[in-house]
Amino acid sequence: MKNTPPVITRIAPSPTGAFHFGTARTALYNYLFAKKHGGTFMVRFEDTDSERSDRSYESDILQSLSWLNISPDVITRQSERRSVYRGHINRLLASGHAYESREPSKKDPSQEVVVIRYKNTERNVSFKDTVRGTITIDVSDLGDFVIARSIDDPLYNLAVAVDDCVMGITHVLRGDDHITNTPRQILLMQALGYQPPSYTHIPLIHGEGGGKLSKRKGALSVLDFKRRGYVSGAVCNALFLLGWSPVDEQEVFPLEDMVQAFSLDRIQKKEALFREKKLAWFNRQYVQALPEAAIRREVMPALLRRFPFRSLLNPRVLSSIVQGVREQGTLFADVRDRIQSGDYDFFFIPPVYEPPLLIPDGEDQKQVRQSLTRVQELLATRSGYRGWDAVSTHELLLPYAEKEGKSLVFWPLRTALSGREKSPSPFDIMEVIGKKQTMARIQTALNLLRE
RNA sequence: GGCCCCAUCGUCUAACGGCUAGGACGCCGCCCUUUCACGGCGGAAAUAGGGGUUCAAUUCCCCUUGGGGUCACCA
Numbered sequence: 001m002k003n004t005p006p007v008i009t010r011i012a013p014s015p016t017g018a019f020h021f022g023t024a025r026t027a028l029y030n031y032l033f034a035k036k037h038g039g040t041f042m043v044r045f046e047d048t049d050s051e052r053s054d055r056s057y058e059s060d061i062l063q064s065l066s067w068l069n070i071s072p073d074v075i076t077r078q079s080e081r082r083s084v085y086r087g088h089i090n091r092l093l094a095s096g097h098a099y100e101s102r103e104p105s106k107k108d109p110s111q112e113v114v115v116i117r118y119k120n121t122e123r124n125v126s127f128k129d130t131v132r133g134t135i136t137i138d139v140s141d142l143g144d145f146v147i148a149r150s151i152d153d154p155l156y157n158l159a160v161a162v163d164d165c166v167m168g169i170t171h172v173l174r175g176d177d178h179i180t181n182t183p184r185q186i187l188l189m190q191a192l193g194y195q196p197p198s199y200t201h202i203p204l205i206h207g208e209g210g211g212k213l214s215k216r217k218g219a220l221s222v223l224d225f226k227r228r229g230y231v232s233g234a235v236c237n238a239l240f241l242l243g244w245s246p247v248d249e250q251e252v253f254p255l256e257d258m259v260q261a262f263s264l265d266r267i268q269k270k271e272a273l274f275r276e277k278k279l280a281w282f283n284r285q286y287v288q289a290l291p292e293a294a295i296r297r298e299v300m301p302a303l304l305r306r307f308p309f310r311s312l313l314n315p316r317v318l319s320s321i322v323q324g325v326r327e328q329g330t331l332f333a334d335v336r337d338r339i340q341s342g343d344y345d346f347f348f349i350p351p352v353y354e355p356p357l358l359i360p361d362g363e364d365q366k367q368v369r370q371s372l373t374r375v376q377e378l379l380a381t382r383s384g385y386r387g388w389d390a391v392s393t394h395e396l397l398l399p400y401a402e403k404e405g406k407s408l409v410f411w412p413l414r415t416a417l418s419g420r421e422k423s424p425s426p427f428d429i430m431e432v433i434g435k436k437q438t439m440a441r442i443q444t445a446l447n448l449l450r451e
Numbered sequence: 452g453g454c455c456c457c458a459u460c461g462u463c464u465a466a467c468g469g470c471u472a473g474g475a476c477g478c479c480g481c482c483c484u485u486u487c488a489c490g491g492c493g494g495a496a497a498u499a500g501g502g503g504u505u506c507a508a509u510u511c512c513c514c515u516u517g518g519g520g521u522c523a524c525c526a
Binding site: 052279 | 453454455456457458461462463464465473474475476477484485486487488489490518519520521522523524525526
């Protein structure tokens with residue numbers, strides 16, 4: 001315990017596509033493990049393939065991590081470490097572990113190139129994997145695999161082997177699609193005289209279509225979920241519990257709890273299928289726990305787009321919308337859609353609707369007119385601001401509603417105020433729009449019912 | 452196909468060889484409710500199949516079946 005080296009973990013994404021769920025989970029586990037042991041978490045961009053790598057993906061990856069609150073302690077880039085690889089390739093060449101080979105180019109067979117191959121004399125390589133135990137792989141059919149296109153152009157396995165050792169990575173946690181790469185990397189490390197790190201291969205996440213998550217397969221980029229209005233904590237939480245399970249039955253994990261609880265020995269062996277419905281549930285949990293200010297920030301832009309006159313956004317309306325969103329745990333994207341399609345317009349302007357909307361099932365026009373008239377009279381007895389809050393108006397109208405039937409009394413009132421089949425309660429609406437506006441809308445409804 | 456790996460409700464999963472196989476999402480029902488939701492309560496739902504080992508298999512071993520990963524001068 002005393003002399004164990006500090007934990008250093010890393011993710012090694014290649015900037016060749018958007019940051020997707022699988023990589024995000026790997027990043028999360030690496031981060032959690034490092035933090036749990038007071039260690040360091042690094043991001044190392046594997047951009048040795050200059051043809052496919054693109055800086056814009058680097059920023060996508062970094063933004064995703066930052067959104068998820070997974071903050072790297074160190075960020076490096078392999079393309080800036082050519083000299084390190086050159087030195088190691090030279091060592092392999094000098095020690096006879098590697099050799100230059102002149103052969104036809106794979107890309108263009110008419111051309112001849114000189115590549116560098118590892119001289120493979122092993123039969124079996126075995127290593128201990130935290131999740132699966134000892135894995136032994138026959139490497140003889142690997143042959144002398146290519147480790148660099150040239151002295152200045154290392155390939156993936158060489159760069160990884162060198163970096164994991166040189167950077168002192170103690171624990172490699174990565175997707176289990178890398179299992180078959182591991183023996184190659186270990187071979188190179190041994191040839192270089194390095195001690196391989198500890199390996200933990202995490203089963204992949206599958207999409208709903210089956211098969212591993214891939215860049216081309218779609219909409220599972222982390223930033224997409226941000227755009228669609230998910231809360232980052234919920235995304236993290238959903239990821240956390242895909243392929244890992246706690247000792248107890250806790251489901252909702254703030255980041256600190258994750259750090260506390262995480263351990264490698266409870267990683268699942270089987271691949272996991274990601275379901276958005278579960279994420280949606282987590283999202284509800286998180287939205288319901290969010291402070292109002294955070295929700296307001298999410299909702300404000302859409303509101304301002306719909307109602308460009310800022311003065312129309314009075315604080316009471318805003319807080320009513322925000323509270324509704326929080327209580328119901330609504331997905332932000334849905335809130336924006338609703339604002340966009342006019343679901344909240346009645347807070348600002350008198351609604352426009354067809355008269356039949358005022359009449360609940362099984363009632364007729366005359367009854368509705370009577371009930372609404374009575375409601376109008378009752379509300380008129382309130383003067384000034386006192387007694388106009390939602391609780392008071394509810395108390396005021398309840399006895400009459402219970403006598404006549406709640407749906408005959410409350411439905412026409414609510415629809416008169418909102419002009420919508422679905423809306424907040426009439427009492428909440430009245431409180432927000434005020435007495436004057438309330439009375440005007442009821443009068444409008446009565447006029448419509450008169451025809 | 453070769454090699455490697457995996458297998459509990461539809462999904463995510465729990466269960467040091469010994470329980471009515473537990474929880475969560477989703478689904479269904481009921482309750483709450485003027486509406487839509489939120490919420491509360493309840494229900495259906497699983498150890499892939501076949502052999503062993505054992506007093507006892509979800510748990511250990513083998514086979515079958517099914518699934519996944521990987522086989523680059525990509526990462």
